Amino acid sequence: MSRYPYTEAYDALRALTEWKPGQGVTFSRSEAAQVCQYIADALGMDKEELVKRIADYRALEAGI
Numbered sequence: 001m002s003r004y005p006y007t008e009a010y011d012a013l014r015a016l017t018e019w020k021p022g023q024g025v026t027f028s029r030s031e032a033a034q035v036c037q038y039i040a041d042a043l044g045m046d047k048e049e050l051v052k053r054i055a056d057y058r059a060l061e062a063g064i
Contacts (some may be wrong), residue, residue: 009036009051012058 003011010032017027036054040047 005048005052005055006033008055008058011012 006055007029010029013032014025014027014029015023020026036051037047040050043050
């Protein structure tokens with residue numbers, strides 16, 4: 001996971017969004033970063049801890 005944790009976490013969120021023919025995933029990593037910050041703030045936790053947890057969860061799902 002060379003992109004651990006931020007890109008991995010952001011791509012995990014992007015993978016949950018709609019795929020649009022001819023465009024692909026239109027939810028950007030920047031937008032995913034904003035969502036992570038919002039969720040971290042709402043939970044009262046550090047954004048880095050949140051993205052690590054999301055990235056680790058994605059790895060577990062993938063069996064890595």
